[in-house]
Amino acid sequence: MQKPSIPKGTRDFSPEEMAKRNYIFDTIRSVYHLYGFQQIETPAMENLSTLMGKYGEEGDKLLFKILNSGDFIGGLNDAEKTSLSSIQLTNRISEKGLRYDLTVPFARYVVMHRNEIAFPFRRYQIQPVWRADRPQKGRYREFFQCDADIVGSDSLINEVELIQIIDEVFKRFGLRVRIKLNNRKILSGIAEWIGASDRLTDITVAIDKYEKIGADLVNKELLEKGLSEEAVQKLQPVLSLEGSASEKFTQLKNILRTSEVGQKGIDELETIFAHSERLGLSAELELDLRLARGLNYYTGAILEVKALDVEMGSITGGGRYDNLTGVFGMPGVSGVGISFGADRIFDVLNQLDLYPKEALHNTRLLFAPFGEAEAAWCLPLLKQFRQAGVSAEMYPDPAKMKKQMSYADNRAIPYVAIVGTTEMEQGTITVKNMQTGEQETLKPEDLLHRLTQ
RNA sequence: GUGGUUGUAGCUCAGCUGGUUAGAGCGUCGGAUUGUGGUUCCGAAGGUCGCGGGUUCGAGCCCCGUCUCCCACCCCA
Numbered sequence: 393m394q395k396p397s398i399p400k401g402t403r404d405f406s407p408e409e410m411a412k413r414n415y416i417f418d419t420i421r422s423v424y425h426l427y428g429f430q431q432i433e434t435p436a437m438e439n440l441s442t443l444m445g446k447y448g449e450e451g452d453k454l455l456f457k458i459l460n461s462g463d464f465i466g467g468l469n470d471a472e473k474t475s476l477s478s479i480q481l482t483n484r485i486s487e488k489g490l491r492y493d494l495t496v497p498f499a500r501y502v503v504m505h506r507n508e509i510a511f512p513f514r515r516y517q518i519q520p521v522w523r524a525d526r527p528q529k530g531r532y533r534e535f536f537q538c539d540a541d542i543v544g545s546d547s548l549i550n551e552v553e554l555i556q557i558i559d560e561v562f563k564r565f566g567l568r569v570r571i572k573l574n575n576r577k578i579l580s581g582i583a584e585w586i587g588a589s590d591r592l593t594d595i596t597v598a599i600d601k602y603e604k605i606g607a608d609l610v611n612k613e614l615l616e617k618g619l620s621e622e623a624v625q626k627l628q629p630v631l632s633l634e635g636s637a638s639e640k641f642t643q644l645k646n647i648l649r650t651s652e653v654g655q656k657g658i659d660e661l662e663t664i665f666a667h668s669e670r671l672g673l674s675a676e677l678e679l680d681l682r683l684a685r686g687l688n689y690y691t692g693a694i695l696e697v698k699a700l701d702v703e704m705g706s707i708t709g710g711g712r713y714d715n716l717t718g719v720f721g722m723p724g725v726s727g728v729g730i731s732f733g734a735d736r737i738f739d740v741l742n743q744l745d746l747y748p749k750e751a752l753h754n755t756r757l758l759f760a761p762f763g764e765a766e767a768a769w770c771l772p773l774l775k776q777f778r779q780a781g782v783s784a785e786m787y788p789d790p791a792k793m794k795k796q797m798s799y800a801d802n803r804a805i806p807y808v809a810i811v812g813t814t815e816m817e818q819g820t821i822t823v824k825n826m827q828t829g830e831q832e833t834l835k836p837e838d839l840l841h842r843l844t845q
Numbered sequence: 846g847u848g849g850u851u852g853u854a855g856c857u858c859a860g861c862u863g864g865u866u867a868g869a870g871c872g873u874c875g876g877a878u879u880g881u882g883g884u885u886c887c888g889a890a891g892g893u894c895g896c897g898g899g900u901u902c903g904a905g906c907c908c909c910g911u912c913u914c915c916c917a918c919c920c921c922a
Contacts, residue, residue, distance in 0.1 A: 397895090400913070450920055453846070493922090521922085526846080528916070535922060597920090686921060709922070733922030762880070797882035812880060826882070 401525070401533025408752070412741070415751040416565075416734050417518055420538045423561050427553060429516040429540050434497040436520070440489045446496045446719070448688050454523045456490040457482060490522040494539040495689075495716065495729060502543055503720040511544030518734075530705055530736050541729030543717075548660055551693050551712065552667040554730045558697060558708055559673045561732065566746050568700040569707070571673075572680040575661050575693050576711070578644070579684060581654015582630055585647065586623040594619070596684035599631060603682060607631065630681060637665055637679040644681070660693060676700075689713045693728070699740050707736045756843065758805045759786035760796040762812040769816050770809075773836050782843045800826060809839070 398404065405413060424431075437458055444452055464485040472484075491497050494517045502509065518538045527533060540557060542550040555571060562569045583592045594617040598610050607628070614624050630647060633640045641662055648654030661679065668677055675697075685694045692712030699707055710730030717725045741747060759774055761767040770786055777784045787796045793810070800808045810822040815833070823839055824831040834842075 397913080448920095450846095454920080523921080525920070527914085531921075537922065706922070731922070736922055760881085792879070793881045794878075795882095799882085801882040808881085810880070814880090822880090824881070829882090831881080 399533070401527035401531075403532065403534075409738075411752045411754075412747055413734065413738055415747060416737055416741070417536075417538065419564050420561055420732055420734070421516075421518065423557055423564070424516040424540050426560075427514070427540075427557055429514045432498075432501065432515050432517055433519060434491070434494070434501055434517070436490055436522075437488045438491050438497055438500070440487050442500050442720075443489050443492055443496060446689065447492060448686075450686075451492060454525055455492055456522045456524050457486040458488040458490070460485055460487060491519075492523060493521050494519060494537050494731070495541065495713075498539070498541060498543075498729075499716040499727075500720055502725065503717050503722045506722060509544075512542055512550075513544055514540070514542050516540040530739055532735055536734040538732040538734050539729055540731075541727050543725055543727035546726045548663045548693075549667070550728045551664050552671070554710060554728065555664070555668050555673070555677070555695070556671060558695075558730060559675050562697070563674045565737070565741060567737075567740065567744070568675075570676040570678055570698050570700055572678050572683045572696045572698065573661060573664065573693060574680055574683040574695075575657035576690050577653050577657025577660065577692060578648070578681065579657075581648045581651035581657060582627070582681075584651045584654065586619075586626040588619055588623045591617065591619060593688065595627075597686070599627075599682050600684035600686070602631060633681060637677070640679050640681070641665075657692075664693060685709060685711060689716055691715070695730070702740050702743050704736055704740055706733070707740060708732045753783065755783050755785050755803060755805045757782055757784040757807045757809055758796070758800045758803075759784065759809045759811065760793065760800070761786065761790075762793070762810075763790050766811045766813070766816060770811055773809075773821070776836070777840060777843070780840055780844050782840070807843070 421431075440455070440457065443455055447454075498515065498517065502513065516539060518536065520534050520536050522534050525531060525533060540554065542553075555573075558569075558571060579596055580589070580592060583589050583595055588595065595614065598613045598617065601613075602610050610631075611624050611628075614627070615621065630644070633643055635643075641658060645655070645658055648658065665677065665679070680696075683694060683696055685696065690711040691714040694711035695709065696706040697708035698704075708730060710728070712726065712728040714726045715723060716727060717723070757777060759767075759770045761770050767786065767788070767790070774784055774786055787799060797808065806826055808824045808826060810824060810831075812822075815822055818833075819835070820833045821836050821839055822831060822833045
């Protein structure tokens with residue numbers, strides 16, 4: 393018999409891990425509700441035609457494809473079997489794929505349900521997504537995203553609200569973060585200004601690495617991508633802008649004074665900054681002109697969140713996309729959204745051990761009967777405690793007290809109710825506090841009262 | 846997808862230049878203790894040495910392939 397295993401980049405979650413993960417999901421969910429977002433779910437698999445071409449060439453490669461059911465090879469003749477390229481063959485034998493993110497399926501959802509939706513539509517969605525990426529620390533092939541989007545509204549107030557949500561969620565986690573903001577329109581303006589409008593994607597991909605690899609290597613990459621020496625030189629003062637957001641805005645306005653789109657981007661960000669500063673934030677809010685983000689459907693504000701106290705990639709991302717539903721035949725709908733990376737947040741909270749004790753809820757009371765008669769006597773009590781909201785369980789087998797005690801110890805159950813013939817006769821329970829080791833004999837209703845105070 | 850690295854008990858790891866029956870700690874289970882856990886003592890179970898092939902009288906160790914883990918790219922949560 394072969395040892396069992398699970399696919400590369402996937403994980404099992406133990407009860408303890410699930411308690412922690414649910415704490416994360418519950419926290420995010422309750423903040424979403426607080427801000428008036430409604431939950432939807434979409435299927436794990438989508439038609440490949442929905443997914444392909446939405447994430448760029450790289451993204452298409454990372455899609456998990458599902459083999460057609462039945463005799464998927466039957467429709468091919470012998471010549472096709474040998475002559476088709478693997479891409480052509482894929483198109484013939486696979487027409488479904490696992491979702492790569494939640495945003496594109498959401499766009500598909502909005503188009504299909506446009507007549508039922510009241511716009512502006514504030515929806516959230518917490519589901520797993522799959523990417524055929526090579527796994528690494530903080531990178532899995534199956535992971536959860538926690539998306540919130542607002543579609544059908546151009547207002548920058550939506551961006552401000554999403555930033556408030558991010559701030560509130562990380563405040564509740566007790567995690568210090570920096571929210572980095574930029575705007576694709578500013579990046580367009582910069583590309584225009586250095587005379588390389590057509591190279592926007594290459595520029596954004598390169599400068600996105602600035603923090604990691606430094607100015608020299610970014611410039612080297614830009615030159616390799618075919619930008620002129622002059623254009624790269626012209627870019628330098630923009631990339632190295634320092635100071636507060638307002639100082640950066642002042643300088644940027646001057647640099648991009650001839651670029652209409654650039655000015656628009658600056659105006660948008662200034663509005664978002666002004667509102668956010670007025671409302672107040674616990675997190676740091678930073679204008680980062682080197683922030684670019686890969687997903688090429690973003691058209692306006694873009695944002696990313698970094699944890700301050702631990703080394704980890706971005707733990708939340710988002711931005712505005714002006715025409716995501718356009719590819720599904722519904723033009724003119726603007727949306728803006730964020731996505732919490734639950735799996736990375738999980739890793740970060742683990743490293744810093746930031747879980748509140750009460751979040752890792754557990755059985756509070758274990759009934760430890762000496763035999764079957766005692767167990768039967770305990771059953772109604774068990775029900776009574778549960779009805780009063782005390783999470784309780786009973787050791788079901790007639791086992792030695794030592795074994796029942798070590799079970800309670802192992803499960804970290806704080807109270808054990810010991811019931812033997814003496815207790816049954818007297819109608820009492822002997823309760824042991826597992827932390828202090830103290831033990832006393834009480835009437836069941838007194839114990840119940842104590843545990844529900 | 847490219848390059849590198851790793852894999853021995855449930856976990857963390859030893860294992861000599863290739864040489865008899867592959868070890869330790871922790872954990873698990875049983876007992877010391879038939880009404881009491883966390884400490885202590887005694888004992889036991891648990892391994893096709895990731896998988897497949899090769900070299901050799903002989904392979905955990907050498908060679909090839911493959912899978913996995915981790916790291917750097919690519920990209921991203």
